[in-house]
Amino acid sequence: MNNEFIEKWKSQVKKGTLSFIVLNAISKKELYGYELIETIKRTTAIEIAEGTLYPLMNRLKKEGLASSKWVEQESGIPRKYYLLTKEGRENLELMKAYWYELEKSIKKLTNNGI
Amino acid sequence: MNNEFIEKWKSQVKKGTLSFIVLNAISKKELYGYELIETIKRTTAIEIAEGTLYPLMNRLKKEGLASSKWVEQESGIPRKYYLLTKEGRENLELMKAYWYELEKSIKKLTNNGI
DNA sequence: CAAAATACATTGCATAGCTATGTATTCTTT
DNA sequence: AAAGAATACATAGCTATGCAATGTATTTTG
Numbered sequence: 307m308n309n310e311f312i313e314k315w316k317s318q319v320k321k322g323t324l325s326f327i328v329l330n331a332i333s334k335k336e337l338y339g340y341e342l343i344e345t346i347k348r349t350t351a352i353e354i355a356e357g358t359l360y361p362l363m364n365r366l367k368k369e370g371l372a373s374s375k376w377v378e379q380e381s382g383i384p385r386k387y388y389l390l391t392k393e394g395r396e397n398l399e400l401m402k403a404y405w406y407e408l409e410k411s412i413k414k415l416t417n418n419g420i
Numbered sequence: 421m422n423n424e425f426i427e428k429w430k431s432q433v434k435k436g437t438l439s440f441i442v443l444n445a446i447s448k449k450e451l452y453g454y455e456l457i458e459t460i461k462r463t464t465a466i467e468i469a470e471g472t473l474y475p476l477m478n479r480l481k482k483e484g485l486a487s488s489k490w491v492e493q494e495s496g497i498p499r500k501y502y503l504l505t506k507e508g509r510e511n512l513e514l515m516k517a518y519w520y521e522l523e524k525s526i527k528k529l530t531n532n533g534i
Numbered sequence: 535c536a537a538a539a540t541a542c543a544t545t546g547c548a549t550a551g552c553t554a555t556g557t558a559t560t561c562t563t564t
Numbered sequence: 565a566a567a568g569a570a571t572a573c574a575t576a577g578c579t580a581t582g583c584a585a586t587g588t589a590t591t592t593t594g
Contacts, residue, residue, distance in 0.1 A: 311483050312514050318436030318581070321550050322429055323522065330529040340572050350525035358551050360574055365550085369425050383559055383572045400426050402530060408437065409523060411464035415444040416516060432550070435581050454541050472582050474543055479581090497541045497590055 324354060324362060326405065329371065329390065329398045338377070338385035339363060363388055371397055438468060438476060440519065443485065443504065443512045452491070452499035453477060477502055485511055 327350075328342055337345065343354050354362075366372040371394035378384050390398065441464075445456055457468050468476075480486040485508035492498050504512070 309511070309514065311485070311511055312518070314580075315436055315439060315515065316518060317551060318439075319518075319522065321435040321581080322432030323526070324551080325429060325432075327526065327529060330526070334532070338572080339574095344571095350528060351521065352525055355552055356573085357553065357555095357575080361550080364574095371425070381560075385572070397423070397425055400423065401429065404426070404430060404433075405526065405530075407465065408433065411466055412437070412441065412444070412519065414464060415441060416519075418448070428549080431582060434583095435550080438582080452541080453543095458540095469583050470542085471544080471584065471586095476581085478543095495591070499541070 320352075320354075320358075324358065325366065326398075326401050327352065328354075328359070328362065328388075329366070329394060329401070332372065332388050333390050333395065333398060336387045336389040338387045340385070342388070366394070370394070434466075434468075434472075438472065439480065440512075440515050441466065442468075442473070442476065442502075443480070443508060443515070446486065446502050447504050447509065447512060450501045450503040452501045454499070456502070480508070484508070 327346065331337060331342055331346060339356075339359055343356065343359055346352055346354060363372065363374070366388075367374060370391060372388050373391055374386050374388050376384050377387055441460065442456060445451060445460060451459065453470075453473055457470065457473055460466055460468060477486065477488070480502075481488060484505060486502050487505055488500050488502050490498050491501055
């Protein structure tokens with residue numbers, strides 16, 4: 307709220323981190339779109355807009371990192387569940403490795419300056 | 421290299437993290453542009469392209485988070501040193517707080533899934 | 535003397551998040 | 565029962581940012 311720079315910055319930080327976040331989220335258990343948004347909001351305080359998530363999941367599918375399947379409900383709107391492909395799992399490991407490096411780098415900077 | 425998805429992803433992760441990184445870097449000691457690039461590359465393995473840094477520093481100045489001053493050398497090209505403003509220092513604290521939250525959230529996801 | 539390094543800078547492209555908007559069904563409240 | 569909220573999907577257009585390419589100029593190195 308009311309600090310414009312910080313709000314814009316947070317949105318920029320999400321570019322990149324969101325794909326990492328959702329790939330992690332579906333790595334243990336397949337989830338559907340709406341569930342991804344709600345669960346991530348509840349457990350991490352990271353908010354993903356619907357207009358962000360659905361295009362993001364489509365990109366991940368196009369890149370071959372995730373796949374999806376429709377599941378009909380006995381009652382209610384059908385859900386599209388997302389799951390990691392083998393390639394997605396491999397890339398997730400590379401992303402984790404880079405993320406840890408980045409964390410370390412930033413820790414160094416925030417503690418010591420340079 | 422050669423993993424296209426990961427390379428593109430790393431570039432996306434930088435959107436947002438770079439401003440955080442350079443603000444941290446100049447928070448302890450004023451630095452000039454070229455020095456920022458070289459020092460950050462050396463101490464953190466994060467590479468910032470020149471075509472990224474100079475527009476970035478100008479944005480930070482326009483937002484009022486950083487200021488700059490030219491320093492003539494006895495020999496060589498003049499250097500433009502960047503330093504944090506009071507507003508920059510305040511915003512950096514807010515950014516640190518958010519970053520720690522993000523780290524925690526991602527740690528939760530990478531360890532437990534959801 | 536040529537090449538590399540130092541030091542600044544801009545232009546245009548590609549990418550990704552967000553708001554607004556839309557559709558459709560089901561559940562809750564009045 | 566009707567109205568509104570919640571569930572569940574999706575797209576279009578705007579905006580912001582990193583990067584390659586390119587440019588200028590000086591100094592150091594081989």
